[in-house]
Amino acid sequence: MASTNSHLASELFVFLHGFTQDGGVGGGGQIAKYIASLFHVSVEQPNLNQPSFNEFSISNAIKIIDKLYDEKQKQKNEHIKMNLIGASMGGYIAARYAEIYPDRVKKLFLLCPAFGLAARWREFLSDEDLNRWKTSGSYAYDGRQLHYGFFQDITENHPPYPQVSCPTSIVHGKSDRIIPIEASRKFIDEQKSKELIKLVEVDDDHYLTKSVFQIIPIVSQFLL
Template sequence: MKNEYRITYMKDTITINTINVYYESYVEEGREKPTIILIHGFLSSIFSFRKLMPLLTEHFHVYAIDLPPFGKSEKSRSFFYSFSTYSKLVASFCAKKKLSKVNIVGHSLGGQIAMHVAKTYPDLVNKLVLLCSSGYITRPSRKMLAASYIPFFKWYMKRKLAESGIRGNLMNVVYDKKIVNEELELGYVEPFLDEAIFDALLVMYRKLENHLISNELNQITTETLLIWGKEDRVTPLSVGKRLHKDLPNSKLIVYEKAGHLIPEEIPEKIVTDIKKMINLST
């Protein structure tokens, strides 16, 4: 008799190092499947994977995390917003969920965090998938960091984010402008309706370190797939090519007519590439 398995969808909050972290998961109990952890980018949330997650569930146990202070996770001023802290948060999440040998998919800033996890906890990570990952960005200058302590700086940050508006910002991260609709706008603007996020972003601005540099990337031996949109204006293809050169066990795939927000633009192609990488049949 054929076993009947059921995929359970869960959305919940878990406390990690005193911070409340929101996550969503699709887990098929009793069935052996690879596990995927999804890590979103800057000013984003789990919402950015809304098209990708359902496509992955047939072949993987899927977990997606809202990084503090984004999405529905806690917007704390006491959290130390650094790459090392974020990578520890991901590792602690896996420990609490008893996950091992996970495959991490990181988009934009999430890609940088994914690389930090692979570098710091190599035994935890099976394979990496970097979607238009950020790379080679340095911290703000001392002058800008000093300015961040001036009382009006939070207002300045809010103004910069609002200048082009949510629609303008979304238009900048996609190739096909037709996909920018009301649903997309509401999904990305919702976390910013909570005023606390701006205080947290100010702390993040002060704490986030430099991105990994070449000699550090050379130490990551995890098999890595880089997927890029050729028309990416946020992290240009040149960043992808440089990461491909610095990551010793990597492959780069580039898609025409795709921008930075490829989880929204080409989710089917991404899933196909991930399945091939992890040697799963269709």
């Protein structure tokens, strides 16, 4: 393991959680723990719900990753590259971050990534609901209020399918009803560098709890 760690010295492993109030998401957290144990590295798990879940946005999440990257680079005093592991919304954020900062990201490992996000919300909410959200400024989601700035941000500032230029592995459940697997298939179709991306389709839902032991060897081989 020592030889493995030597080439990981200038790398940073970061797990980006999904769209939840507490940052938890199915099998994603278990995968993050496994990576930490396997590679004997710390896996950073920033809270993307800052300043609060009510004020969550993709742009704010990217700023949080920026801050983490800057802090770690100052500590190491050298250029570092990140391996981003993202679940659901965190998967989209990871890909978007890699599009904005290609020189900072080495690899992406994405679990049921939330591509095509704005269109998905439009399927979920009627035009009347969206207008009410815009007028009132907030929408009741999972027992909390979510500000309209979240939807405005994903429609105006972030593409549905970011372009990535680093090796990317995606695991997506074929029975995912929250983010259908077609979103990951379309993501690949939209890429200029399709050869860098691999999609593994598993018999599972959005949370991938039944597929953890199937995912472990995939992530191990990919990140080595």
